[in-house]
Amino acid sequence: MNVLVIGGGNMGMTYAEAIAKSNFLTSGSLMIFDKSEEKQAELRASNLFVVHAQLNTCLPAADVVLIAVKPIHASGLMAEMKPMVSAGQLFVSIMAGVTIDTIKQGLGIGKVVRAMPNLPALVGLGMTSFTASEQVSRLELAAVERLLDTTGRSINLSSESEIDASTGISGSGPAYIFYFMQALMDAALKMGFHEENARLLVGQTFAGAVELFNSSDLSPEAWMAKVASKGGTTRAALDSMDDNNVNALIQEAAYAAFRRAEELGKQTGGKEAVHA
Numbered sequence: 486m487n488v489l490v491i492g493g494g495n496m497g498m499t500y501a502e503a504i505a506k507s508n509f510l511t512s513g514s515l516m517i518f519d520k521s522e523e524k525q526a527e528l529r530a531s532n533l534f535v536v537h538a539q540l541n542t543c544l545p546a547a548d549v550v551l552i553a554v555k556p557i558h559a560s561g562l563m564a565e566m567k568p569m570v571s572a573g574q575l576f577v578s579i580m581a582g583v584t585i586d587t588i589k590q591g592l593g594i595g596k597v598v599r600a601m602p603n604l605p606a607l608v609g610l611g612m613t614s615f616t617a618s619e620q621v622s623r624l625e626l627a628a629v630e631r632l633l634d635t636t637g638r639s640i641n642l643s644s645e646s647e648i649d650a651s652t653g654i655s656g657s658g659p660a661y662i663f664y665f666m667q668a669l670m671d672a673a674l675k676m677g678f679h680e681e682n683a684r685l686l687v688g689q690t691f692a693g694a695v696e697l698f699n700s701s702d703l704s705p706e707a708w709m710a711k712v713a714s715k716g717g718t719t720r721a722a723l724d725s726m727d728d729n730n731v732n733a734l735i736q737e738a739a740y741a742a743f744r745r746a747e748e749l750g751k752q753t754g755g756k757e758a759v760h761a
């Protein structure tokens with residue numbers, strides 16, 4: 486199988502490196518194309534894949550094409566690709582807000598997978614949700630899943646509406662976690678800790694809590710009960726959060742991202758400059 490990654494930015498490079506290092510493909514069958522000469526030189530230096538400077542030297546030979554350019558560049562890129570694509574090729578897009586129909590029409594093909602990764606893909610701990618057009622076979626879907634899993638874990642959803650919902654949870658989610666971390670760091674600084682110690686206290690607390698959560702089937706609520714005892718310090722903090730409706734506010738924030746993802750998907754061709 487020949488795989489072509491289009492766009493060698495943060496995400497394209499992450500996928501290309503992860504796929505190359507996974508030994509999923511035989512050497513020489515992973516190609517990457519970026520229009521910028523500077524980026525091409527950077528990509529060549531990694532020595533992990535074949536770097537192309539022209540679409541016509543790589544696109545016709547690809548079985549799977551991973552599109553990783555910004556949504557604002559989607560329509561221009563698809564217009565350029567259209568004369569070179571064929572019906573048997575499978576297109577995997579990670580462009581936020583660009584729908585399967587937009588890609589089908591833009592390229593004049595049928596096999597499309599729309600995927601929504603998140604930033605921890607950069608360190609192999611990504612969460613990618615994806616859904617496919619009807620024309621994609623089970624076998625092809627399994628191959629795509631293996632490609633996506635090289636950057637972490639993935640979940641196959643049944644509709645694009647679920648992709649929008651997952652954008653509100655896992656796509657935008659890392660920023661909510663950073664928000665919470667920043668708030669705790671701000672509190673630590675106010676309490677008199679130096680930046681370095683505040684960072685350690687917060688980072689290790691998050692890492693430890695996540696590790697515990699992933700080590701069992703216990704719900705977050707059950708874990709909270711294990712930390713908080715009646716009349717204790719943790720209970721005081723949790724009561725304060727409940728009094729201030731923090732749970733409802735976080736849910737509202739996730740819904741705001743979900744609604745925004747829906748709105749952006751409705752805008753034609755993903756022409757708006759959108760981001761996960």
Ligand SMILES: NC(=O)c1ccc[n+]([C@@H]2O[C@H](COP(=O)([O-])OP(=O)(O)OC[C@H]3O[C@@H](n4cnc5c(N)ncnc54)[C@H](OP(=O)(O)O)[C@@H]3O)[C@@H](O)[C@H]2O)c1
Pocket residue numbers: 491492493494495496497518519520521524553554555556558561562579580581601602603604656759760761
């Ligand atoms: N970052 C995230 O957490 C995240 C999460 C989910 C989804 N995504 C999606 O991932 C996609 C890529 O994001 P990113 O952060 O990796 O963007 P990025 O760093 O800007 O990378 C895109 C690359 O594609 C190049 N490019 C633009 N037009 C091209 C064309 N016609 N042909 C070939 N290459 C072209 C860009 O070159 P120039 O710089 O010269 O324009 C750039 O090197 C976006 O669609 C985004 O919605 C990102």
